[in-house]
Structure formats: C-alpha cells, structure tokens
Amino acid sequence: MDPRTGKPRERVAAEATAEEVDRAVRAAHGSREALADRAVRAAFLRAAAGLLEEARDRVIETADAETALGTTRLSGELARTTAQLRSFADVVDEGSFLDVRIDLPDPGAVPPRPDLRRWKVPLGVVAVYAAGNFPLAFSVPGGDTASALAAGCPVVVKAHPGHPATSALCASLLRRAAAGAGLPEDVVVLVHGFDAGVALIRHPLVAAAGFTGSVRGGRALFDAAAARPVPIPFHGELGSLNPVVITPAAAEERAKEIGAGLAGSTTLGAGQFCTKPGLVLAPRGEVGDRFLDALAEGVAATGPAVMLDHRIRDAYVAGVAERAALAGVAAPVVPGARDGHAVGAGVLTVDAARLTGDGHRLLLEECFGPVTVVARYTDREEAAAVLGLLPGNLTATLHTTGTDGDPDPDAAPLLAALVPLAGRVLVNGWPTGVAVAAAQHHGGPYPATTSTATSVGATAIERWLRPVTYQSTPGHLLPPELRDGNPLGLPRR
Known part of the structure; x- marks a missing residue:
C-alpha cells in the first residue's frame, strides 16, 4: 500500500x-x-x-x-x-x-x-x-x-x-x-x-x-x-512510554532549550520511534510555563506528516482524541487528523496529581505517533509518585543542572527513581537515537x-x-x- x-x-x-x-x-x-x-x-x-x-x-x-x-x-x-x-x-x-x-x-x-x-x-x-x-x-x-x-x-x-x-x-x-x-x-x-x-x-x-x-x-x-x-x-x-523528568533548576536554567529539544524528539519521524518521549514531568510555575511555551511553539511549527500506514494513522487519531477528552486535559497544540492521509503533531497537558487516579491511566500508556503528554508536578514527591506508577521502558531521561560543587538537589533522588524503569537512562539528552556500540543497551523491564x-x-x-x-x-x-x-x-x- x-x-x-x-x-x-x-x-x-x-x-x-x-x-x-x-x-x-x-x-x-x-x-x-x-x-x-x-x-x-x-x-x-x-x-x-x-x-x-x-x-x-x-x-x-x-x-x-x-x-x-x-x-x-x-x-x-x-x-x-x-x-x-x-x-x-x-x-x-x-x-x-x-x-x-x-x-x-x-x-x-x-x-x-x-x-x-x-x-x-x-x-x-x-x-x-x-x-x-x-x-x-x-x-x-x-x-x-x-x-x-x-x-x-x-x-x-x-x-x-x-x-x-x-x-x-x-x-x-x-x-x-x-x-x-x-x-x-x-x-x-x-x-x-x-x-x-x-x-x-x-x-x-x-x-x-x-x-x-x-x-x-x-x-x-x-x-x-x-x-x-x-x-x-x-x-x-x-512498547515504551520513555518518561522525561525536568527538574525546577533545569527549567530555570534553560526552559526554551529543553522545550525546543523535546519538540524535535517528539516529532522526529512523525513520532514513530520506539524511544519517543511520551510522558514529561515538568514543574509548575513560571519556569514550567516557559518550557511549555517553547515546546508548544516547536511542535506547532512541525508540518503535517504521513504515518507508516492507515492502521497506524487511525490508531493515532483515535488515541489522541480519547486522551484529549479526559477531564483536566488541555491541548496547547491539538494533535490529530489533517488533510488527506496526514496527521498533525500535538501536546497534551494535565496536572500530575490526576495521573494517580484510575480515570487517567490511559495517559500512562504509549500513544504511537507525534504527541507527548506534559504532567505538571508541584514537588519532587509528586513527580516520584507518578514515576512509581509506570511500567517498564526502553529509556528514561532526566534534565538537570548544576555542577559537582553546586549540584541540583532534585537530581540524585529523581535519577534513582528512573533507574528501575528503563534499560537506558539519559541525563540532559533525548532518547531518540540509539548508538550502535559495545556499551549500548536497547531493552528494559516489561513491557518494553x-x-x-x-x-x-x-x-x-x-x-x-x-x-x-x-x-x-x-x-x-x-x-x-x-x-x-x-x-x-x-x-x-
């Protein structure tokens, strides 16, 4: 076809x-x-x-x-x-x-x-x-x-x-x-x-x-x-959701850079990479807003794309519509069908607290295609609680800042919460792109x-x-x- x-x-x-x-x-x-x-x-x-x-x-x-x-x-x-x-x-x-x-x-x-x-x-x-x-x-x-x-x-x-x-x-x-x-x-x-x-x-x-x-x-x-x-x-x-956690310090330091990078990673190849970041935990507040604005700008600038086949396209369109219809979910960039057989990329947002209830567990499942869910968290404990609900993944990513002399206080505990979830853990990078090397691991806990x-x-x-x-x-x-x-x-x- x-x-x-x-x-x-x-x-x-x-x-x-x-x-x-x-x-x-x-x-x-x-x-x-x-x-x-x-x-x-x-x-x-x-x-x-x-x-x-x-x-x-x-x-x-x-x-x-x-x-x-x-x-x-x-x-x-x-x-x-x-x-x-x-x-x-x-x-x-x-x-x-x-x-x-x-x-x-x-x-x-x-x-x-x-x-x-x-x-x-x-x-x-x-x-x-x-x-x-x-x-x-x-x-x-x-x-x-x-x-x-x-x-x-x-x-x-x-x-x-x-x-x-x-x-x-x-x-x-x-x-x-x-x-x-x-x-x-x-x-x-x-x-x-x-x-x-x-x-x-x-x-x-x-x-x-x-x-x-x-x-x-x-x-x-x-x-x-x-x-x-x-x-x-x-x-x-x-399958893999490939969670990303952004600390408040990282958002304060480079909100626009992180937002632009995430937009590129999410939409790469029409979001059809097994390592696409599908769930992002971002802080509430002004620094989180700046990150979200940069992400939305980058995703909105992405043109319509054709997916691999009509079955995958139909599943994406239905999947994003079902997620967007959940209570408390907003769409700064609306994903879904476009003219002809194309689809549009999108961003969905939700309060992290909603993810701990049964009614929003769908947001913790992979949606194959160019969309990511941004869950806004209040503190490190709320972010860790969401991570505790996730199944196994191929990758997990932490965006942090600081140096050995002035470390990000949230980095070590959040990294420790990510390690049990994935076979490859990244810091200040993006998971789309898997180097073929002796030390590479492309796998993870079930269902990855x-x-x-x-x-x-x-x-x-x-x-x-x-x-x-x-x-x-x-x-x-x-x-x-x-x-x-x-x-x-x-x-x-």
Whole structure:
C-alpha cells in the first residue's frame, strides 16, 4: 500500500502456507553446519553490507514508497544497517562473544575440581519478526538478523506487511551475499503473512525468536513461544512510554532549550520511534510555563506528516482524541487528523496529581505517533509518585543542572527513581537515537521487552547462544576453541 495515498501499489508476494513455512524452516535448519566457520560468517556479513550499499538507491526508493519515511531518514537508516552488519563481523572475528572460560583441575580444592572448559554455541534457527517503523535497521537486514547470523544461527524472517517489497529486496541481497561467501542461500529465508508468523513461532525446529512491534502482537507470540511443548526464548520489544523528568533548576536554567529539544524528539519521524518521549514531568510555575511555551511553539511549527500506514494513522487519531477528552486535559497544540492521509503533531497537558487516579491511566500508556503528554508536578514527591506508577521502558531521561560543587538537589533522588524503569537512562539528552556500540543497551523491564537482553550493540549476539561446559574431556575431543595452547588465539579466562 502507498501510505501517502492509501491506495494499493503492487502485489509483491503471496502469504506463505503452513507447508511453505515448514519448508522454509527446514531449509534454514539444513544450513546450520555451513555457518560454523567464523571467518566465513564474518565475510558474509561484510558482503551483505556491501551489496546493500551497492543497491542503495533502489533500497531507499522502495522503502520510501512503502513507508513514507523519506530519503533523508532512510539514508541514515541504511548507513546504520550496514554499520551493524560490519560491527557484528568484527565481533565474530574478535571472538570474545564465545565467552571461553577454563578451570584447570585442582584435586586439593574443596570439593575437588575437575577440568572444566566452557564456551557458547549457537541455538539454531532464529525467527525474526520485522518491525514496521524501521524497514531496514530492525527488519530483514537489521540487528536481530545480523546478530543471529553472527552467532552462527540461520534466520527465517517474517516480513512486515507494511513493507513487503523492501523485505523481499533486502532478503535477496542477503542471500546473494551468502552465496558469494560460499554459504547456502537458505541461511536467510523470508516468509510473508500473519498466519506464517504464528506457524513460525510454533515450528519445532525454531530455537529462538526476535520481535519488534506492538504489545498486543508481541505478547501473543511470547505466549505462543512459552506454550510450545519445548518453550523457546522470545526476545520481544513491545512498547515504551520513555518518561522525561525536568527538574525546577533545569527549567530555570534553560526552559526554551529543553522545550525546543523535546519538540524535535517528539516529532522526529512523525513520532514513530520506539524511544519517543511520551510522558514529561515538568514543574509548575513560571519556569514550567516557559518550557511549555517553547515546546508548544516547536511542535506547532512541525508540518503535517504521513504515518507508516492507515492502521497506524487511525490508531493515532483515535488515541489522541480519547486522551484529549479526559477531564483536566488541555491541548496547547491539538494533535490529530489533517488533510488527506496526514496527521498533525500535538501536546497534551494535565496536572500530575490526576495521573494517580484510575480515570487517567490511559495517559500512562504509549500513544504511537507525534504527541507527548506534559504532567505538571508541584514537588519532587509528586513527580516520584507518578514515576512509581509506570511500567517498564526502553529509556528514561532526566534534565538537570548544576555542577559537582553546586549540584541540583532534585537530581540524585529523581535519577534513582528512573533507574528501575528503563534499560537506558539519559541525563540532559533525548532518547531518540540509539548508538550502535559495545556499551549500548536497547531493552528494559516489561513491557518494553520480554527479556533482559538488548537488541542493539555487540551484546545482542548473546540472545542466540547457550553455554556448554566440557568436563574432563581429552584434548583431541575438545573443539579447537577450548584446547590447550589456545590454537585460535581467542580471548579466554
């Protein structure tokens, strides 16, 4: 579908039948041994990055036609995607992800210790469920796929229905890269369709799954993964409110700067980032008013935007209308439908005290799109009380001021209240924008994610591995990674 017009564009593929899903999984399963060579895996990942770059214009044009995200945004996303692939190739080459640990025998220990040698091995076929809002970086060639392949796991990707042509194009490039590296093309297989996604999570040869999407869809798959005769790990990213707390001192120091920054973060990509700040706790009083004025000015200056598809657009329009209708909610900038298929960004405000009552709990739930809720609080205790009501999040942000010699008195206690809520805690920044780095964590307490793992950064590979210890095993029976003398030169403990 064309999100800009709401009209069909083209037929890309047919939804896979249960038999076709079975063939896809079995084909991927049959390619496992070919992925055992780490050097070949790394070469494959780098080749995939290269082919995506060679096809850059076609990839971006196809993705823009299906998502309306624009060439600038998609150019950046493609660069991120290829960087992720190369980053995981480096992880494979370096080898510490194998987490090799060796304890030599010690008969005098209490209790006596035998020879123990531990490392990590790939789980098997990984099911990847592509995201709608990131047609590249969190979809077919994205982080779940890259990290799973780096771990030595073949991948079956369930394409997102919002960008099937982009998915098919990227899958073909990854399969070409596999063949060029001497691997079976079926290390990456693509399937389409809702029923295919259900069949995939239930397939007995699927060993783990990665998902980015809605709470409703992710929870259904998570429950299905747990209900299997043999349950499997399900690493789902489901939803996040991404709270922001602004201290009175920060508002006093730079109200306009914070308001303008929040406007940019909230409306970036039509508010369709999983890290969009959806709830802001701002102080009452004149400094809070100055912040709100700057926020409203920045949001009002944002032009109409097209969302990913009509279902997301309709959900946004209905969601902001329902929130705006609650008692005590004001709209300095009214969000909602605009001409054609566009939507407008907006700002809603409410007294923080209202959020502790049952009638306003909807404001504590994510509303996907370019809107944020500003809750005005009286003191630190009232802000902390609201934070205590929140579910898990991907991010939580504190805006503060002061120096080590003259610290903001509200900063430390409010930061302490944010840490239990999220996997990434920011100070004086904005959460939209997730660096791909070794120390990154993109995850959080439920419902942000269904596990404690990250889907971004080097440690994302850990999701697709399991530890195995060899005890008292003769050297000739050990894998080379565990043998005396460290023949492969791996990092080892």
